[in-house]
Each structure stands twice: as C-alpha cells, then as structure tokens.
Amino acid sequence: MDSSHSHSQEIISKEKFESCGSVLDPVRAGLAPVDVNLSQDVLQRSGVYLTWEELWVTVSTGKRDGAKSILRGLTGYACPGEVLAIMGPSGCGKSTLLDALAGRLSSRTRQKGEILINGQKQKLAYGTSAYVTQEDTLTWTLTVREAVYYSAQLQLPITMSKFEKREIAERTIREMGLQDSMDTRIGEWGRKGLSGGQKRRVSICTELLKRPKLLFLDEPTSGLDSAASYFVMNRIVKLAREYGMTVILSIHQPTSEVFQLLHNLCLLSSGRMIYFGPSWLANQFFAVNGYACPPLQNPADHCLKMINTDFDEDIEQGTGSKFTVEEVIDLLIASYNSSDTCKKMKTLVAEIHKREGGPTEKKASQANLLTQCLILTKRSFVNMYRDLGYYWLRLAIYVALGFGLGSVFYNVGSSYNSIHERGSLLMFIASLLTIMAIGGFPSFVEDLKVFRRERLNGHYGAAAFVVAHTVSSTPFLLLISAIPGAITYFLSGLHPGNIEFMYFTLVLLACMMLVESLMMIVATIMPNFLLGLIVGAGIQGLMMLSGGFFQLPKDLPTLFWKYPMYYVAFHKYAYQGLYKNEFEGRRFRNDQLGGPSTIEGETILRDIWQVEMGYSKWTDLAVLFGMVVVYRVLFFVTVKIDEKMNSVLAKIVKNISAFH
Numbered sequence: 001m002d003s004s005h006s007h008s009q010e011i012i013s014k015e016k017f018e019s020c021g022s023v024l025d026p027v028r029a030g031l032a033p034v035d036v037n038l039s040q041d042v043l044q045r046s047g048v049y050l051t052w053e054e055l056w057v058t059v060s061t062g063k064r065d066g067a068k069s070i071l072r073g074l075t076g077y078a079c080p081g082e083v084l085a086i087m088g089p090s091g092c093g094k095s096t097l098l099d100a101l102a103g104r105l106s107s108r109t110r111q112k113g114e115i116l117i118n119g120q121k122q123k124l125a126y127g128t129s130a131y132v133t134q135e136d137t138l139t140w141t142l143t144v145r146e147a148v149y150y151s152a153q154l155q156l157p158i159t160m161s162k163f164e165k166r167e168i169a170e171r172t173i174r175e176m177g178l179q180d181s182m183d184t185r186i187g188e189w190g191r192k193g194l195s196g197g198q199k200r201r202v203s204i205c206t207e208l209l210k211r212p213k214l215l216f217l218d219e220p221t222s223g224l225d226s227a228a229s230y231f232v233m234n235r236i237v238k239l240a241r242e243y244g245m246t247v248i249l250s251i252h253q254p255t256s257e258v259f260q261l262l263h264n265l266c267l268l269s270s271g272r273m274i275y276f277g278p279s280w281l282a283n284q285f286f287a288v289n290g291y292a293c294p295p296l297q298n299p300a301d302h303c304l305k306m307i308n309t310d311f312d313e314d315i316e317q318g319t320g321s322k323f324t325v326e327e328v329i330d331l332l333i334a335s336y337n338s339s340d341t342c343k344k345m346k347t348l349v350a351e352i353h354k355r356e357g358g359p360t361e362k363k364a365s366q367a368n369l370l371t372q373c374l375i376l377t378k379r380s381f382v383n384m385y386r387d388l389g390y391y392w393l394r395l396a397i398y399v400a401l402g403f404g405l406g407s408v409f410y411n412v413g414s415s416y417n418s419i420h421e422r423g424s425l426l427m428f429i430a431s432l433l434t435i436m437a438i439g440g441f442p443s444f445v446e447d448l449k450v451f452r453r454e455r456l457n458g459h460y461g462a463a464a465f466v467v468a469h470t471v472s473s474t475p476f477l478l479l480i481s482a483i484p485g486a487i488t489y490f491l492s493g494l495h496p497g498n499i500e501f502m503y504f505t506l507v508l509l510a511c512m513m514l515v516e517s518l519m520m521i522v523a524t525i526m527p528n529f530l531l532g533l534i535v536g537a538g539i540q541g542l543m544m545l546s547g548g549f550f551q552l553p554k555d556l557p558t559l560f561w562k563y564p565m566y567y568v569a570f571h572k573y574a575y576q577g578l579y580k581n582e583f584e585g586r587r588f589r590n591d592q593l594g595g596p597s598t599i600e601g602e603t604i605l606r607d608i609w610q611v612e613m614g615y616s617k618w619t620d621l622a623v624l625f626g627m628v629v630v631y632r633v634l635f636f637v638t639v640k641i642d643e644k645m646n647s648v649l650a651k652i653v654k655n656i657s658a659f660h
C-alpha cells in the first residue's frame, strides 16, 4: 500500500512545517500541538515488520572496567513499503544498529533488548533479507553486466527462463544508472575500472534482483553525487512501495531532495536516540526545541550539526542563549521522550507486536544445487582466467624455475651420485615448488570475501562454493603442473617413459591441490592476509620436515615427527610415490669401492630412501588424491563451523548479557 496515504492523514501538513523551519515560537507559528496520526493502514500490510525495544549493544573494552555502550536503549520499528533512514554523525552507531537488526553483530559485542520479526522472535529464512554492506565486495574481474547476470542466475527461481533473468539483470543495471558502464570491468585498486560510486550501485543491483522482503543498506549513497543519490534513493523508495519491501538504511548526508524521500528517520548521536518518526517532522521537532533550520539550509545538515559531539562548538538557540552540544542533545532527548511522536511510535511498536503476522514465509526456491555449482564454476573460471595473479603469474615463475631446475640438474645420468641428485630434485618439486601455491592466497581471500557476502545474503551455500572452486581451479593447476613439470623432467633426464611422466605430473597436481586446499582452510580460519600466509607456510614447513627427506623415516623422532606428522603430512606419500616412479625397475652404477658394479632401484628405495615397499606407487597416488578430497571436505566443514561458531558465540554472549 502507498505509504503517502498514511502521511496525508497527519494533522499538520508537510508543506506547512517546511515553510516555517526558521520560526522559533512553535505555538505562534501554528506548529503545536505536535500530533502524528499513525494510521491503522500501516498495520495492514503484508511483509516483514521489524521492531526493537530497549536495544543495548555493548562491546568489551578489554580492560577491567568493563564495556563500552555503542547503542543505548533504542526503540523503533520498520514497516513494509517504507524506508527507514538511520542518520547521525560518523561513529554514532548507525552500522551497529543495522548489524544488530540484521542479526550480524560480531561475537565480540553483547546485545540486550528485543528484536522481533512480525512480533515474534524468529530467524529470517535465508534469502528473505539482503544486506548491502559499506564495503563493496565484488568479483573485480567481471564486467557490470556479467556480475549482475551471474548473480541473477544464482538467485532467481529455476522456473524463470535465461532470457527473463538477463532482462531483470539489465533492467536493474539501467535503474541504477549504470547502462553506460555495462561492459566495464569492476576493477580494483591499481586496476581502475568503475568509480567508487558505481561499485556501490553494482552492490545494490545484486541485492535488489530478488526483491528481498527486508533490505538493509549501509550507506547506499556514499561516493555518489547528489543527482545519482537522488535517483538511486528514488528507485529504492519506489521498489519498497511496489513490492512491500521493508528497507532500513544508514545515511550520512542526504541532500534535501533525498531527505524528502525518506519515510521515517532514526536520528542517533553517540548511540542515543534523539528522534524517531516521520522524516519531514524532524524539522518541526528541532524548531519546537528552539533549533529551527535556517531558510535555504538542508534539514539533514542542520540536524547533524546540532548533534555532532566530536567538536567542542557551542550552539546558539533561537533565544540567543548558547549551549554545549551535550546540553543540546540532553534537551532534545528529553523533549523527544515526552513528545506525542515518541508515544505514537511506542504505541505502534506495541500494536505491531499484537498484530497477527506469524512467521515470515520462505522465499520461492532459487537455482538448485547443480545449477548453482555450474554457474559458480563458470564465474570462478572466468575470474581465474582474467586475474593474472591467480595462476598466470605462477605459471610464468614455475616455467622459469623449471628451466632453472633443468639446468642445475641437467641430464643427471645414472651414476651413484645421480641417486642423491634425483632424490633432491624430486623433493624440491614435491615440496618447495608446491609451497609457492600460497602465491594465490590473496586472490583466494578476495574470493572468500565475495562468498561470505553472498552466503550471508542467501545466494548459495558452502557446498556449491567448494565444488565450484575445486572444478574451476583444476585445469589451471594441471597446466601449471604439466608445463614446468615437463621442462624439468626432460631437461634433467628423469625416468624416461610416458607412464612415468604422467605419474610425475599427477603427483605434482595432487600436491598443488593439497597446498591450495590447505590455504583455503587457513583463509577461512584466519582471513587476515599476512597472518594467513605465515601460518600456511609454517604448517607446510612442519610437514616438509616430517616427510622423510631431511631426516630419513627411521631417524625421525618418534614423538610428534613420526607419529602423527609423518603419516599425516602429504609429503611422505609424494616423496615415496615419486621415488618409486623414479627408481623402480632401474639400475645405477655403483661407483663405491667394493660391492657389485650396479645397484638395483629397489635396493636404493629400501636401503637409501627407506621407502615403504609393501604397496605400489599407485597406492601413494591414490592416498594423495584421497587427501585432496579429505582436505576439501575439511574446508567445507571449516566454513560450516565458522558460520555455526559465530551464531553459537553470539548466543553465548547473549545469554551472558541476559544473565547480567
């Protein structure tokens, strides 16, 4: 239902208040009594009603003196078909309020007070709500058209044709004013593509596609010029009305035109609520309290100036007396708490609680798992192909290293010395060459950020991401194993034979996949880029040491290094598989004094390298690929635990705060 209808019933007209912003005596100006007739039609809409009462959010300071309050006892509501704007100076708690309402507070914070959806304590079904965060996390290698279309394919129902999905994607892009940049790559720092404001609009596009019942937008207009801000906000307001969406957004500095578009305003300062009510009545609220907005001044600017506590400026009231900002804020809060607007707001919150709404219905199903896997694989493949840092740079370095190894170990021959040379070369390839797979870590961390955002917004699940990443990366890993591998293999003159070369390449591929999987697990637990690299390299260092090359298996200390590390580390299977591949069925010259003139490969394996001979090299290869599966499953489990831990931690923290 059109919300303007409810506004039209309000006792004092919008125009009247706007025209007398500078009048100081509210009674003389005909502004009093303030009455906001919150009509019943607000309660009759279908959709998501969000209410919160006495909401406190605190964060531990880490010191003994306790916690810092970020939000202090806020009450409010958001209705279908309306846009609620949270406004206030920087650092006043806008993002924290949005996070609290969206159930996304970090586990470090404590929350007290009730947040109800349709009058009930319930979790929103995945896909019912969408959140556009302040930071734009997008796949930077894609064009605008591709990014939004992939997103449409992932989110829109399977029953919809490809053509329809493309239509919706392109229409949404046009609605956000991005038609001229459709085929521009999003780009990132150093590789300029879209401007900051354009990226903002792409982020909004991807969340608007599904017309979510509840939409959170953190600073949707940041980086946009005033005209673009107006058009974007106008579109959001229209969509809210058209589809009965409940929109809650934080906004820094709306222009007068944008300000007029907003239905409700929640004005915060240092976590306290100064005003909650129709946005156009805010002007009157300030006027009634002696802080009327001067003519021709943007009302939003005026509100913000009155309540900014960051600067010690005294504020002059209409009467001529000067007050500190803290005094002004105290006065405004007291005035609001005793106002009719506040009473009406609290009544409406109570009415919403009583209203028969029930749980939110589940959204129509989106793409099924198979389709999601296919689309994500395609998108991930395109991204890996276009991102030079993902695999291409590594391929170039590996080729250079391949020539390096090939020349250092050029034509190793079959002398006694060549036994150790072959051993060292194979160890280098299986462990030191593969450890460089951590070079793809930065690109993967970016992928993971996009996944986290899309996952939280219910676009697809962890399983689809893991499958897609595995499938799309395999051809690249095969390429970076086969080309440098072939250069090294043939230049150094390792065991001639197609089967032997194929085996060598497959072991290299399995090792690359294992290192990548390990880094994916590390990235999930430790998204910090530098910390992730150090921890990932450290784990591999430990595994390398226990692999049986630097210290032969029988000489490894039993505790930790032999049990369990030697058996857990993939290096053991890689070294032993490659050794068997290299030495089995061959003879080497015995240049040592005494003994037979030649030495058999099997003897070398058993006596020199202490290889376990009870099973074939194919078993080693099977164990390696089995480990790849286990590592990928572990990655999936880590993602799941990460999600669960967040909610479990949040619950524990909530219980503790309730106890206090």
Ligand SMILES: Nc1ncnc2c1ncn2[C@@H]1O[C@H](COP(=O)(O)OP(=O)(O)OP(=O)(O)O)[C@@H](O)[C@H]1O
Pocket (backbone or CB within 6 Å): 059, 070, 088, 089, 090, 091, 092, 093, 094, 095, 096, 097, 106, 108, 109, 252
């Ligand atoms: N997890 C946290 N730990 C410590 N302090 C926090 C945490 N989250 C928020 N804060 C503090 O709470 C205050 C409000 O932060 P918030 O990000 O909600 O402000 P904001 O109004 O959205 O700011 P901006 O407009 O600049 O984005 C800030 O002072 C911030 O430093």
